[in-house]
Amino acid sequence: MPLFTEQASNWRDLRVHPSFAPPLPRLTPEFVPPEDEIERYEVVIVGAGPAGLMLHLLLARYGLSDKSVLCIDSKPGTLKSGQADGIQPRTLEVLKTLGISDEIENEACQMWEFAFWNISDDPVKLIERRSIVPEVIPPARFPYEATIHQGRVERIMETDLLRYSPRGVMRDTKLLSLRIDEHTDAEFPVIAEIEVNGAPRVIRTKHLVGADGAHSAVRKSVGLSLEGQSLDYIWGVVDLVIDTNFPDIRRRCAVHSSAGSAMVIPRERINTGEYITRLYVQVPGAVESGSTDTDADLKKEAKGKRSQVTLEGILKQIEDVFKPYYIRPKRDDAIDWWAAYQIGQRVCPEFIVKDSSGLGRVFLVGDACHTHSPKAGQGMNVSMMDSYNLAWKLAYQINGLTPSSSDKRKSDALLDTYHTERHANAQRLIDFDKKFSSSFSDKVGTIESKSGISHSEFVDLFSTGCGFTSGCGIEYVDNLAVDKSSIARSSPIVGDDFMSGVLCSGRRLLNIKLKRFADGWHRDIHDDLPSTGRFRLLSLLTNDLLDTNGVSAAAVNNTATLVRQFPESLIEQIIIYPRLPGEVTWEGIPKCVKEQNEMTFYNGYELDDAYRTYGVDPARGALVVVRPDGYVGMIGELDDIFRIYAYLGRIMSLAT
């Protein structure tokens, strides 16, 4: 019989809600739109697909309110026409740091294996499985590719967005025109004409982001276009509930038969209890390719050929490719969606349009600035990751957290790194995609093969490409926010197997498991890198930590001082120690560790071996700056405190 006499604080009841991300500090004055007839924002986002939603969600979580940010979309509701379905391991890692990966982890299809089927030497077999390889080769927190309806991913983001932004996306709203006019309104120089439910309206904003897809009105308004080669083959794609005796229908497969090529993408389970499959199949006969997206005649011709493609034709072609296996829709109404498409690899030469002072005003993200084939499963991922790269830089600029952002009319070098990093990435991705998708349309390993590519070369291409396709091997070029000088100098890093986790400026920090000193909790280091816009200073201490005059004791004291030089809460510390000659106690190590980092102080050897994985010598240690997007910004020696200070000082303003 519980008998209580009790008393509670009145803030206790608030604890029933899910927690909210802490907003970024703001050094500029709170945004209050001037009180006149003109509608003004700090950021306007055009398009609420995966890229636009991700950007809006991040800015809202960083603390920009609905007064500051407006996201518009021409469609009346959440997506009807999106067709992407793959979520890369790296994208899942990012969604996890936002606390919105659970539904995908639980309910998406997980692709763990990739099977390669080729023409068999045995004329009865026709095709045979040559090998099965893991779908995701580099280590990753989620060692699979997830497949799920794009609309569902958007709904998940929007649900979380509405916790932070009461307005959410303003739908039924079209961008009519756009210009930069510094004379009319120097502080809000981007002037956009929009149509809300049919009624025109003019708005002004400091920055505008075009997330409005491959046919981007934003891109066209600023006079940019996608450049590069266009389309070769026509492909058919169909989502359906399948009936087949093909044995690998639940694995991702590349099938090269004498009748043509196909790809199998297993998809999620649906409410009937059945599983969806996506099939890509090449439609016989190529199309001429145009070199720009304005080549009207070729576009027309291609459209004509595409319009001749029918569902029946696609299903017939699938039937032929998979022979002698049967493969067909399970029922008459088992077709979920189908399409015929051609895709060229194109990229926009500029991702940022600047004003006369050099400050970025218009940004392009996602399909608005690059397109590629869906074969490598990049669609949603690259788009969302563009926004993930841009969001914190934009928020730092707006909140006055970059060194130059206190001056309203000055260029901002941090903001410029968005183009530097993501344009180079898009270009590399496209180069890979060209090779990968053309080898796909080829008869691999046969005499008719035009590329002359062998089966093992095709598997190699997939394996090395897995850095891209998983998102885990992406490496940003040297720039203001990626200091690669430690590679040139004597580096504390041993080894160069960066794909397996060895630290490298410009690559994402690999997740590892660490045991927390304070409570023995087995934690993922990524759970200490939530997407809250903060930098993290990761100290991998040396095995002399128990020596009060040692390098490590000095390092923890120095870094404790260092983080105080920058705006409060903007740099969080994570401290890892290696196997030590004696027992660790709070009394035996510098006081500042418990005072400031009690809950981010980790045993780095009992679970995963942090030192071996990250390529750090426990006798030498390392200081590692991890950017808000999880990428390593710079690596230094434990006593490189001034180089770290200089790196951070180029990116963020000092504490006031």
Next chain:
Amino acid sequence: MPLFTEQASNWRDLRVHPSFAPPLPRLTPEFVPPEDEIERYEVVIVGAGPAGLMLHLLLARYGLSDKSVLCIDSKPGTLKSGQADGIQPRTLEVLKTLGISDEIENEACQMWEFAFWNISDDPVKLIERRSIVPEVIPPARFPYEATIHQGRVERIMETDLLRYSPRGVMRDTKLLSLRIDEHTDAEFPVIAEIEVNGAPRVIRTKHLVGADGAHSAVRKSVGLSLEGQSLDYIWGVVDLVIDTNFPDIRRRCAVHSSAGSAMVIPRERINTGEYITRLYVQVPGAVESGSTDTDADLKKEAKGKRSQVTLEGILKQIEDVFKPYYIRPKRDDAIDWWAAYQIGQRVCPEFIVKDSSGLGRVFLVGDACHTHSPKAGQGMNVSMMDSYNLAWKLAYQINGLTPSSSDKRKSDALLDTYHTERHANAQRLIDFDKKFSSSFSDKVGTIESKSGISHSEFVDLFSTGCGFTSGCGIEYVDNLAVDKSSIARSSPIVGDDFMSGVLCSGRRLLNIKLKRFADGWHRDIHDDLPSTGRFRLLSLLTNDLLDTNGVSAAAVNNTATLVRQFPESLIEQIIIYPRLPGEVTWEGIPKCVKEQNEMTFYNGYELDDAYRTYGVDPARGALVVVRPDGYVGMIGELDDIFRIYAYLGRIMSLAT
């Protein structure tokens, strides 16, 4: 540039939503309340704490609509007064099978370690840490205890409930009286008088469940009471943000000092970024105990003593126990909640009240039928698990899925197992709790120790008790739904380390990792045991699977036939194979495996070794029935098909 010609089915857009649990089949006619002036239900639940919410949620997910189920609660909103904070590993496993564990996994505090502090021989030290043991000793999917505000757990359940039940809980509604009257309305014999926002109303129902706490009005209305010994010591409990140099403040601790005893329970992080701690401390001076809950004088005296306890007194006592360490609230407003309490171990002799035909009509769950001290962290857990045990049995009865349930006025043996299983469990828990909590109030390992218990005995008590405290070691007694005869007969099970996973009728099936044959997906077997009310028939095949005349081939064909004898979808199959002499292909094994169990056919050795963990000889195999609540119902040989049929036939009706 993606160029699409596309077409989508109109059901595609529905895929953006989270998935819903498939309802149970219903053999009885759909419930349509008779059209007269009288309000009727199939189930009325009184109380929407953890037990009531869990029951309502399960019934709603099983397919009982708001017409059929009504849940009332006297409070105006979600919990203000709940004080439980611990979620056991087993409860987490259950919440996971409902798809509602994510927020707790992500945001609760995870207790991984338990530290024992005792009086030191060194007079300067006063107290010292004797040992640290894992908080959860038996293997479990979640190897920690989670701590989080009870209100939050309720909010999580209620959010999911509202996906299935548009009405949700009817609040501000009090039970005034209750009686069983078979003469007035034989089909709806439970007549309850309730008060909705102050207005009286009479409702009738087939079944009523009292989930209304230790002071249960339902229990009192049916003339039952909690029996057993009451209270010895008064304890103070306080939730606060703490400032201390006590080194184990983030571990669960039992502290026995010469000033008294205390327990530390680390709690979740809150929005300020700070962490909450719960401290239990014994208040000096015992109270007399009464033997029933009607012992008015003793209750009054106890209440008087409790009311003398102040926050200042509790904090002073904490200060004394933890000396020489300092321990205090971090700020003036750092106290979240505090209370003084006494708790006796009591249990109600009957959990079910039956009508004249022997059919269960009124049920008690949670604190309404048993109470114990909060030391073992059982509060929410046992209550929710009562409902988890009752829900599927009640739904089977109502839906006509039990053999006798077609007859409206007949007793139902399945329903009776609720009392058999949960009363015995409550009694055992109370016996453990008495020992554990009295040893807590003692000066362990000292001359003054009354119990004479040594430190290692106390640690042993904790370790063996961990079967209860984790929820993972619970074993139901032999009954209609737990067939233990295989233990008496020659059993296919090798070993008896049931706590480590060896199969045992009456215990929950341990989670293991299996690799799915169809797609290579590394899956948790618990993910094939979602809480949808279905039975699962788990076949652990033998190493002769590739022999078409072997035992395994016969078994898969026989079980495929067996499941068709019962209502459709009610029994799901999971098939596991051991290491085989040749390669497994779909062609090399009986057809029915791919046709019926393509997505539940598993490699049982490449990840976890299912055979070793479950104690099954790969040369002999086993058939295992897992009940809808995840407990093993019976274990047979691979050819025990008729015994399995007989077991299932006692519990569920045959296919019509």
